Amino acid sequence: xxxxxxxxxxxxxxxxxxNRDINRSLxxxxxxxxxxxxxxxDLYPLIVKPLDKKYADASYPDGKHEIWDGQHRFIVARQRDxxxxxxxxxxxxxxxxxxxxxxxxxGWNLDDYLHKFCVLANKLGNGTYQDYKIYDGFKRRSGWxxxxxxxxxxxNTKGAVASFKEGHFxxxxxxxxxxxxxxxxxxxxxxxxHYKSRSFVTAMIKIITKVxxxxxxxxxxxxxxxxxxxxxxxxxxxxxxxxxxxxxxKATGDxxxxx
Numbered sequence: 492x493x494x495x496x497x498x499x500x501x502x503x504x505x506x507x508x509x510n511r512d513i514n515r516s517l518x519x520x521x522x523x524x525x526x527x528x529x530x531x532x533d534l535y536p537l538i539v540k541p542l543d544k545k546y547a548d549a550s551y552p553d554g555k556h557e558i559w560d561g562q563h564r565f566i567v568a569r570q571r572d573x574x575x576x577x578x579x580x581x582x583x584x585x586x587x588x589x590x591x592x593x594x595x596x597x598g599w600n601l602d603d604y605l606h607k608f609c610v611l612a613n614k615l616g617n618g619t620y621q622d623y624k625i626y627d628g629f630k631r632r633s634g635w636x637x638x639x640x641x642x643x644x645x646x647n648t649k650g651a652v653a654s655f656k657e658g659h660f661x662x663x664x665x666x667x668x669x670x671x672x673x674x675x676x677x678x679x680x681x682x683x684x685h686y687k688s689r690s691f692v693t694a695m696i697k698i699i700t701k702v703x704x705x706x707x708x709x710x711x712x713x714x715x716x717x718x719x720x721x722x723x724x725x726x727x728x729x730x731x732x733x734x735x736x737x738x739x740x741k742a743t744g745d746x747x748x749x750x
Contacts, residue, residue: 493578495536501569504539504577507557509587509610511603537561537577540585559585587611588658601637604656605630622662633673639692643669672699675707682718694730697749704747705738713737 538560556579558565568575590607609627612620630640641651644662654660662669676695679686686692698705714721717737724730728750735749 493581495533495576495578497533497574497576499572499574501565501575503554503556504537504558504565504575505542505555506562507559507590509607509614510559510562510590511599511606533576535561535564535576537565537575538580538585539577540580540583543583559590599656601652601655605637608658608660620658622660625662625666626660629669629673632670633677633687635673635687635692636689638689639687642689642693642696643672672696675699678707678711679714679721682714683721685723688723690724690727691730693727694734697727697731698734702747702749705749710734710738713740 537558539556539558542555542557556577559580561577565575567573587607605623605627608620608623612624626640626644629644630637633640633643635643637652637655638648641655642648644664645651646663651660664672672695676686676692676699679691679695683691699707714737717740720737721733724733731749735747738749739746
């Protein structure tokens with residue numbers, strides 16, 4: 492087991508920029524408990540690695556250590572002029588995919604994973620994790636939740652979230668088709684305040700991609716005078732059934748089934 496070291500040379504340490512962002516609420520809570528914990532910070536050592544310029548800022552001089560776990564504890568200790576206790580992964584056994592598993596005080600969310608893989612995509616520059624950068628563009632453009640963006644970009648969502656966290660996420664739908672779907676669902680924004688909800692987006696993706704003969708202009712034209720009948724539904728299947736009725740309102744011989 493690596494020996495625990497201590498120092499007040501705060502300049503010895505650097506943050507890993509593909510780590511999750513600093514959580515100010517967590518930092519504040521640690522600051523409040525520091526008076527009690529400070530004498531025993533040796534029980535909570537940082538986990539650090541010798542600087543690897545493949546992942547860290549290349550401008551850092553040699554001799555620095557990257558903080559892989561404990562960035563919030565480091566900030567609080569520095570603010571209080573307290574000793575930094577740390578253990579060094581000298582065998583280089585830790586890899587970027589291990590980062591989320593080290594940090595147990597507060598679990599990572601999908602934004603944290605997205606940030607990590609986008610930063611790594613820029614740093615590695617060899618095509619690795621590039622799908623995460625494309626994903627990030629779609630998420631920003633649509634304003635949708637992660638679940639909705641995942642449903643948009645993969646054909647089978649089973650296991651997709653786990654794959655996303657592990658760094659294996661791959662986009663299956665074309666960029667052009669994905670943009671068209673975002674635009675079409677966005678057209679409901681003037682008529683229905685729940686148009687970004689998970690169930691509604693799931694229903695519309697199914698209708699747009701699976702229903703032969705779906706005419707989006709016809710659908711939106713019905714919203715001009717039927718939007719008050721588009722109400723919040725408990726699930727995607729109910730939305731599909733409701734949208735089918737609205738789409739076919741007063742249809743004469745050209746009824747299109749969505750299910």
